[in-house]
Structure formats: structure tokens, C-alpha cells
Amino acid sequence: MDHATPRDPAAGFSLLEMVVVLAIAGFLLGVVLPTYSNYASNQRTLAAARTLASDLRVAQQEAVTRRAEITVTFSSADAACTSGGAHASYTITQGAAVIKRTCISSDVEWAPQPEAPVTFQSTGAAPVGATLTMRSARTSTRHTVTIQPGTGAVSDGMR
Numbered sequence: 100m101d102h103a104t105p106r107d108p109a110a111g112f113s114l115l116e117m118v119v120v121l122a123i124a125g126f127l128l129g130v131v132l133p134t135y136s137n138y139a140s141n142q143r144t145l146a147a148a149r150t151l152a153s154d155l156r157v158a159q160q161e162a163v164t165r166r167a168e169i170t171v172t173f174s175s176a177d178a179a180c181t182s183g184g185a186h187a188s189y190t191i192t193q194g195a196a197v198i199k200r201t202c203i204s205s206d207v208e209w210a211p212q213p214e215a216p217v218t219f220q221s222t223g224a225a226p227v228g229a230t231l232t233m234r235s236a237r238t239s240t241r242h243t244v245t246i247q248p249g250t251g252a253v254s255d256g257m258r
Contacts, residue, residue: 148242
């Protein structure tokens with residue numbers, strides 16, 4: 100009686116099996132990696148817009164707390180944000196004193212660049228409103244933060 104002998108466990112994988120597994124893994128990486136990169140870029144844009152909205156609310160509250168005018172200025176290429184090149188940023192100031200500077204991720208940009216600074220008066224009101232849009236440089240996904248003229252109310256449309 101002829102019995103099939105079990106495969107020798109020390110033999111390992113054949114070259115053909117390894118090539119097939121590597122080809123499948125390469126194909127899956129080729130499909131998944133760009134999708135993940137786009138997802139990550141969109142999430143960084145969303146996070147940057149949410150941080151901006153939060154910081155604008157903080158600037159408004161600082162104006163009331165300090166009983167002083169607080170200004171938020173916007174830059175598309177801030178030299179202070181130089182990790183890998185100048186990035187978009189915004190700075191919250193009271194007069195010449197910087198309260199906070201935020202550098203935005205390298206793949207997030209203003210769309211379009213805000214034309215003028217936003218000022219919150221000591222009452223928290225903003226005499227002039229603004230619509231601030233951030234865009235993923237990779238996917239062009241946009242998120243907008245709005246400051247209402249008069250009241251200074253900040254809304255991000257993401258709730």
C-alpha cells in the first residue's frame with residue numbers, strides 16, 4: 100500500500116508561493132496606500148479647521164477677559180513655521196504681544212488666503228465678519244469657518 104508522505108516542515112515555502120504572496124501584498128498596498136493618504140490628508144484639514152474655530156472662540160473670549168482688542172492674522176507662508184518649509188499659519192495677538200501662533204500642516208492651505216485680519220473688540224464682537232476656508236492640498240477637500248459680523252459668533256458647520 101502506497102501512502103503519501105507528509106511534506107517536510109523544514110522545507111518552507113516554494114519560490115512560486117513567495118512570489119504569489121508578494122504580488123498580492125504589493126497589489127493591496129498599491130490600492131490601499133493612496134486611499135489612506137487621501138483620508139489622512141482630509142482628516143488633517145478637518146482637524147485644522149476645528150482647531151481654527153476653537154482658537155477663534157478663545158481669541159473672542161480673551162478679548163472679553165482682557166478687556167482689550169484681540170487680532171487674528173493669517174499667513175500663507177509663515178517663516179516661523181519652517182519644519183520642511185514655510186507653512187500656512189495664523190497668529191492671535193494683543194497689540195504687539197503674541198498670544199498664540201498656530202502652524203498648519205504642510206498639506207493644508209488657505210482657500211483663498213484671508214485678505215484681512217479678524218479683530219475681536221473688548222465686548223467679544225467682531226465689527227467685520229469673515230469666511231475662512233481651509234483646503235487639503237492633496238484632495239482639495241474644503242472646510243469653512245465663519246465669523247458673524249457684529250456678534251463675532253464663530254461657526255464651523257461641522258457639528
